Amino acid sequence: MDRLRRLLCLTLAAMLAAAPARAAASITVASTTSTEQSGLFGHLLPRFTEATGIAVRVVALGTGQALDVGRRGDADVVLVHDPSAEEAFVRDGFGVKRFPVMYNDFVVVGPKDDPAGAAGRDVAEAFRRIAAAKAPFVSRGDRSGTHAAELRVWREAGLDLGAVRGSWYKEIGQGMGPALNAASATNAYLLADRGTWLAFKNRGDLKVLVEGDPRLFNQYGVILVDPAKHPHVKAREGQAFIDWLVSPAGQGVIASYTINGEPLFVPNAGSNPGK
Structure with missing residues (x-):
């Protein structure tokens, strides 16, 4: 019986060791239908989660509606494509800072x-x-x-x-x-x-x-919802998502997403286009 018990324990330990690691944290990103329906998120998010252990739930809406979700504090991050509306979102105290990410x-x-x-x-x-x-x-x-x-x-x-x-x-x-x-x-x-x-x-x-x-020209930007406005916002994890998107690693993943050899988005973090 002791031998059987030891065997069962060893088997269970092996199964747990072989099981895929689960994300330790998660965030909600309010974004546009274009980022989801183009397939970009399906390409991008698994790589972010693999790199950071943070899972991402996407709420895909039009930009105006996505920004409304951010204003209500129902998302941690917004990733949208209307620079003037994004700047107003930050100016009105709902977002911390706008970062350019990519364009098409x-x-x-x-x-x-x-x-x-x-x-x-x-x-x-x-x-x-x-x-x-x-x-x-x-x-x-x-x-x-x-x-x-x-x-x-x-x-x-x-x-x-x-x-x-x-x-x-x-x-x-x-x-x-x-x-x-x-x-x-x-x-x-x-x-x-x-x-x-x-x-x-x-x-x-x-x-x-x-x-x-x-x-x-169609520029996309990403913004952390301001935790001073909504204290429940997962600021650390949300900023980790933004930092990864604008890093060489994230920008490289964006650039690598192609269909029939044609890129769908061009990374341009660090720029300030459309002014």
Whole structure:
């Protein structure tokens, strides 16, 4: 019996030693649908957890909603892509400091036959042509960074969206993936982030029609929610996540995420673009 007991103890010890280590801590990150639906987090977060032992729970929303989650103290970190809104978040006392992390760009996708004649490099001119043709256009309409960028383009095109919009303009109030699905199903134009577009499979008759305009630059930033505002924020673990993201290790993991050899995001920690 003693021999059997010793054998069972040795077996249990071996099983425990072989079991994968569990994360000792966890944080909640409020982020955008583009970082999740592009597949970046699936590539990035396991490597962070392996390096630090900190698990990450992601709440994926539009940027405006993600910042609202941070304002309520329901996340430890926000990682979003609307620099002016991010700066206001910090200025209003909800975030400690904004760090640039990475960028990609927006593209205008639409039907291959391009009935509005939108193709080119000038995104404002493309929007003017889409509105003039009353060609189907899908808007996220969800206060996301992409939605904010779309509204900026309408303004830069000199168009009052409230005055020109009609049945051709469809707001869906959802993330990037559903918006791309809606555009594919209706053969409509859409402003999309390149990362999610590259990861998107259900393209139907859509193709990239407008790219390369400097106004399509898409910067992402990361911010620790201020523990002075919300004392329950896991400041040490949240700052560890930020420090890793902007470190050579984290930046290298971001750079290594590609689809068909094309990077979805370009790391640029330490820069201050878009000013």
